[in-house]
Amino acid sequence: MKARVFVTLKNGVLDPQGKAIGHALGNLGFEGVGSVRQGKLIEIELSETDEAKAKAALKEMCEKLLANTVIEKYDIELKA
Amino acid sequence: MKARVFVTLKNGVLDPQGKAIGHALGNLGFEGVGSVRQGKLIEIELSETDEAKAKAALKEMCEKLLANTVIEKYDIELKA
Amino acid sequence: MKSAVVVFPASNCDRDAAVALEQITGTKPVMVWHADSEVPDVDLIVLPGGFSYGDYLRCGAMAGQSNIMRAVKEKSEQGVKVLGICNGFQVLTETHMLPGVLMKNAHLKFVCRPQALEVIETQSVFTRKYQAGQRVVFPVAHGEGNYVADDETLDRLEGEGRVVFKYAPGENPNGSARDIAGILNEKRNVLGLMPHPERVCDPLLGGTDGKAMFEGLIEALG
Amino acid sequence: MNAPVAVTPEVVKDHGLNDAEYARIVELLGRAPTIVELGIFSVMWSEHCSYKSTRIHLKKLPTSAPWVIQGPGENAGIIDVGDGDVCVFKMESHNHPSFIEPFQGAATGVGGIMRDVFTMGARPVASLDSLRFGEPNHPKTRHLVAGVVSGIGSYGNCMGIPTVAGETNFHKSYNGNILVNAMCVGLAKADKIFYSAAKGAGNPVVYVGSKTGRDGIHGATMASAEFNEDSEEKRPTVQVGDPFTEKLLLEACLELMATDAIIAIQDMGAAGLTSSSSEMADKGGSGIEIDLDKVPQRETNLTAYEMMLSESQERMLAVLKPGREAEAERIFKKWELDFSVIGYTTDTHRMVVRHKGEIVADMPVTALSDAAPIYERPFVKRKPTSGKVSFEASRPAMESLLRLLSTPDLCSKRWVWEQYDYTVMADSVQQPGGDAAVVRVHGTDKGLACCTDVTPRYCKANPFEGAKQAVAEAWRNITAVGGLPLATTDCLNFSNPEKPEAMGEIVAGIEGLGEACRVLEFPIVSGNCSLYNETQGEGILPTPTIGGVGLLKDVHKMATVAFKREGDAILLIGD
Ligand SMILES: Nc1ncnc2c1ncn2[C@@H]1O[C@H](COP(=O)(O)OP(=O)(O)O)[C@@H](O)[C@H]1O
Numbered sequence: 001m002k003a004r005v006f007v008t009l010k011n012g013v014l015d016p017q018g019k020a021i022g023h024a025l026g027n028l029g030f031e032g033v034g035s036v037r038q039g040k041l042i043e044i045e046l047s048e049t050d051e052a053k054a055k056a057a058l059k060e061m062c063e064k065l066l067a068n069t070v071i072e073k074y075d076i077e078l079k080a
Numbered sequence: 081m082k083a084r085v086f087v088t089l090k091n092g093v094l095d096p097q098g099k100a101i102g103h104a105l106g107n108l109g110f111e112g113v114g115s116v117r118q119g120k121l122i123e124i125e126l127s128e129t130d131e132a133k134a135k136a137a138l139k140e141m142c143e144k145l146l147a148n149t150v151i152e153k154y155d156i157e158l159k160a
Numbered sequence: 161m162k163s164a165v166v167v168f169p170a171s172n173c174d175r176d177a178a179v180a181l182e183q184i185t186g187t188k189p190v191m192v193w194h195a196d197s198e199v200p201d202v203d204l205i206v207l208p209g210g211f212s213y214g215d216y217l218r219c220g221a222m223a224g225q226s227n228i229m230r231a232v233k234e235k236s237e238q239g240v241k242v243l244g245i246c247n248g249f250q251v252l253t254e255t256h257m258l259p260g261v262l263m264k265n266a267h268l269k270f271v272c273r274p275q276a277l278e279v280i281e282t283q284s285v286f287t288r289k290y291q292a293g294q295r296v297v298f299p300v301a302h303g304e305g306n307y308v309a310d311d312e313t314l315d316r317l318e319g320e321g322r323v324v325f326k327y328a329p330g331e332n333p334n335g336s337a338r339d340i341a342g343i344l345n346e347k348r349n350v351l352g353l354m355p356h357p358e359r360v361c362d363p364l365l366g367g368t369d370g371k372a373m374f375e376g377l378i379e380a381l382g
Numbered sequence: 383m384n385a386p387v388a389v390t391p392e393v394v395k396d397h398g399l400n401d402a403e404y405a406r407i408v409e410l411l412g413r414a415p416t417i418v419e420l421g422i423f424s425v426m427w428s429e430h431c432s433y434k435s436t437r438i439h440l441k442k443l444p445t446s447a448p449w450v451i452q453g454p455g456e457n458a459g460i461i462d463v464g465d466g467d468v469c470v471f472k473m474e475s476h477n478h479p480s481f482i483e484p485f486q487g488a489a490t491g492v493g494g495i496m497r498d499v500f501t502m503g504a505r506p507v508a509s510l511d512s513l514r515f516g517e518p519n520h521p522k523t524r525h526l527v528a529g530v531v532s533g534i535g536s537y538g539n540c541m542g543i544p545t546v547a548g549e550t551n552f553h554k555s556y557n558g559n560i561l562v563n564a565m566c567v568g569l570a571k572a573d574k575i576f577y578s579a580a581k582g583a584g585n586p587v588v589y590v591g592s593k594t595g596r597d598g599i600h601g602a603t604m605a606s607a608e609f610n611e612d613s614e615e616k617r618p619t620v621q622v623g624d625p626f627t628e629k630l631l632l633e634a635c636l637e638l639m640a641t642d643a644i645i646a647i648q649d650m651g652a653a654g655l656t657s658s659s660s661e662m663a664d665k666g667g668s669g670i671e672i673d674l675d676k677v678p679q680r681e682t683n684l685t686a687y688e689m690m691l692s693e694s695q696e697r698m699l700a701v702l703k704p705g706r707e708a709e710a711e712r713i714f715k716k717w718e719l720d721f722s723v724i725g726y727t728t729d730t731h732r733m734v735v736r737h738k739g740e741i742v743a744d745m746p747v748t749a750l751s752d753a754a755p756i757y758e759r760p761f762v763k764r765k766p767t768s769g770k771v772s773f774e775a776s777r778p779a780m781e782s783l784l785r786l787l788s789t790p791d792l793c794s795k796r797w798v799w800e801q802y803d804y805t806v807m808a809d810s811v812q813q814p815g816g817d818a819a820v821v822r823v824h825g826t827d828k829g830l831a832c833c834t835d836v837t838p839r840y841c842k843a844n845p846f847e848g849a850k851q852a853v854a855e856a857w858r859n860i861t862a863v864g865g866l867p868l869a870t871t872d873c874l875n876f877s878n879p880e881k882p883e884a885m886g887e888i889v890a891g892i893e894g895l896g897e898a899c900r901v902l903e904f905p906i907v908s909g910n911c912s913l914y915n916e917t918q919g920e921g922i923l924p925t926p927t928i929g930g931v932g933l934l935k936d937v938h939k940m941a942t943v944a945f946k947r948e949g950d951a952i953l954l955i956g957d
Pocket residue numbers: 511512513545546547548549550791792795796798799813814815816817818835859
């Protein structure tokens with residue numbers, strides 16, 4: 001099974017990287033660019049075939065390692 | 081319109097971060113973890129309302145700034 | 161005072177810390193390997209600067225999950241003093257031994273320079289030899305030293321006298337909230353700071369402002 | 383499975399080999415080469431590996447002195463700095479990769495030069511850089527500067543090796559061709575130096591470090607693209623660095639070196655497995671047989687061609703004493719690195735490569751070294767531009783001074799060095815901003831003074847005098863901090879040697895270096911040439927970068943640029 005984990009900053013946490021990208025896009029002449037936020041995408045291959053079990057394992061991975069839940073939130077997407 | 085841009089390393093390009101994450105997950109006792117790859121997720125708000133135009137602009141942003149196509153590839157997802 | 165320095169695979173200030181400790185205490189610290197699961201019987205554990213496990217994902221995240229950190233946490237609960245410098249500070253926040261997080265510097269660049277600090281709190285074994293309000297210069301060298309915590313946590317840290325060092329006014333190198341450079345845990349036996357006191361214990365290296373920290377520790381711990 | 387590719391004239395051409403060179407290959411082998419052999423010849427006979435345009439001129443450089451232990455020809459040069467300590471150093475260019483992917487290009491440049499130094503048994507103690515960018519307002523410059531500086535910083539910082547000095551200049555001739563030269567200085571003990579000569583037969587050849595992938599297989603992109611079935615993504619020609627793995631490799635190698643298990647060791651740099659294995663056998667006067675099935679692989683279905691030419695980073699090849707494999711393996715496993723015995727040395731003077739039970743290459747080792755082509759390229763020495771410059775004497779001095787100080791070339795480079803950790807290791811006793819950096823020899827009062835220097839516009843005006851000036855400046859910078867200048871390394875960045883004018887700059891530049899180094903007793907112990915630095919026919923300014931190293935017996939007597947006290951006299955010396 002393949003999983004995509006999205007780790008992003010919680011709302012309200014300042015994102016200087018996103019801001020810098022937004023700024024650079026403006027400098028390049030792109031118009032109408034509003035807020036830009038940068039997060040992480042982590043693609044994981046799992047040998048687990050049971051969806052519920054895979055989800056539970058991924059959730060634990062996020063809590064333990066992949067996200068720092070003080071400032072980050074995460075989202076899990078599974079593909080068979 | 082809201083866009084999500086995924087920037088990931090091309091196949092075959094070494095991903096030291098992904099490798100290290102996979103290793104750490106193994107050390108934490110997670111079993112059955114295969115390849116792990118880390119990429120970037122960039123969320124962009126656009127004032128453009130025309131989907132085709134937004135896509136074209138995003139593509140240009142990727143080519144010019146968001147990805148270095150020598151080693152990275154990108155994927156664009158639009159949400160109205 | 162007996163001390164130990166934890167060595168992660170990509171620690172790179174382990175030697176700097178060991179040299180400073182030996183110079184000041186007269187005895188070599190024990191070097192403890194990251195894969196070990198026990199810390200010897202010491203009075204002070206130093207988590208040195210560096211990149212622990214390459215600092216991929218987030219600085220200190222993987223080190224935070226290592227065997228040795230479980231042991232360090234246990235020792236700290238028994239009252240053993242723990243000093244986390246730079247990457248060591250990042251590891252301490254990742255293990256929640258200290259509150260808050262260290263994010264990428266606000267200007268997004270690595271910064272290495274002599275950094276003026278203000279000693280805010282002297283009621284700690286780490287800073288008892290300094291004077292409140294004293295200005296000292298320690299080098300900083302980090303890419304992710306931007307201290308972030310919610311207002312409630314920040315108020316509490318300040319209210320309880322747990323903010324030990326602040327960057328001198330107007331000289332914040334990384335965007336840290338309230339200019340915070342170093343903080344204590346609730347029991348005041350764990351200090352994490354971004355600047356490097358161990359790199360200023362030798363006049364040839366640009367100052368000796370860091371010495372008082374180690375001298376204070378010896379005084380307190382014998 | 384990939385179908386074997388036939389060696390057609392087009393394929394030969396794509397490998398950058400001309401007709402005469404191909405004919406010579408056929409003659410040396412006594413038959414047509416296999417595709418793997420062709421790939422091997424193409425990289426080993428490339429300008430980068432064979433120095434075919436510069437070799438006859440480089441011979442003119444002074445390379446010895448009583449304190450020189452190892453001159454050019456090894457992974458790095460070595461000089462004696464007293465008390466059983468030796469200093470190991472070299473400079474290398476990573477110009478082209480840094481232009482394509484500035485962060486990774488610069489980072490892997492730093493990683494490569496560090497491996498050159500620690501493969502000889504030295505712990506790197508200082509890193510230096512010499513950077514040339516295009517005009518500050520050129521649309522690409524900002525992006526390139528940001529990427530290169532953070533790439534150098536990130537690799538050095540993660541390795542825990544201070545980046546202590548360098549130079550940063552801007553000129554339009556580098557708009558399409560930036561220069562990223564990285565120098566590494568290390569320290570070892572005189573009785574613990576390691577060389578790359580794989581002497582003796584029947585000794586195990588071991589591969590350590592990272593796994594092999596399809597990184598940086600260039601030079602032959604066309605031909606190798608044909609190997610690839612999913613050609614939807616063009617294969618990356620830029621390598622990605624992993625400083626964390628390199629840090630582990632450094633510690634593991636030094637740990638193994640503390641034993642006496644190693645006969646020879648060399649890093650896998652340009653042309654990876656090919657150059658390391660053939661050069662080790664060549665220097666040892668032996669032969670080598672390797673089995674590619676034993677090579678740790680990151681991807682599936684790597685072809686023999688790809689494995690031989692891969693430039694995956696953070697890898698080393700070592701020859702051990704027989705029976706010491708298990709001991710070595712234990713050390714590399716402790717550091718969580720790959721370890722594999724991939725072959726053994728022989729007495730056949732041939733390099734034999736097997737893959738899936740078949741012999742894919744079998745060639746005389748000397749065909750890749752001694753028999754490589756050497757060219758005496760035609761050159762013309764341009765008449766030096768006149769030394770006269772006109773200036774307005776009427777302009778107020780203060781205004782001129784301010785204008786000068788605010789130019790990108792002359793302004794403070796603090797914005798660069800603040801992004802490097804220059805204090806780690808706690809021995810940087812003279813930090814960036816002075817004439818040369820000084821790094822204390824750990825645990826002693828001795829110090830190494832090091833710097834990088836060259837002023838390309840002087841070299842353009844007069845390549846001979848400009849090169850002399852670069853050496854003299856490095857020499858002065860070392861003496862200015864109180865060091866005794868001992869030896870140099872160089873990075874000869876020039877444009878297209880096939881153009882007689884450019885070749886003239888190369889020849890005159892090398893002669894200038896030679897003369898200055900000879901007169902100053904400042905021999906060149908290592909170095910590298912980077913040619914073909916041109917875009918759309920426009921060459922860069924000739925840029926022979928010099929890295930100098932000197933010794934201070936007592937760092938307490940070091941001099942610095944800062945004025946110390948009010949009322950001190952200011953003296954101007956020289957003419
Ligand atoms: N890319 C760089 N990396 C590290 N230090 C640098 C870099 N560029 C310049 N410096 C430092 O800035 C100072 C001034 O450099 P430069 O202008 O080249 O001086 P000089 O011409 O006097 O040799 C030196 O100490 C040098 O080491």
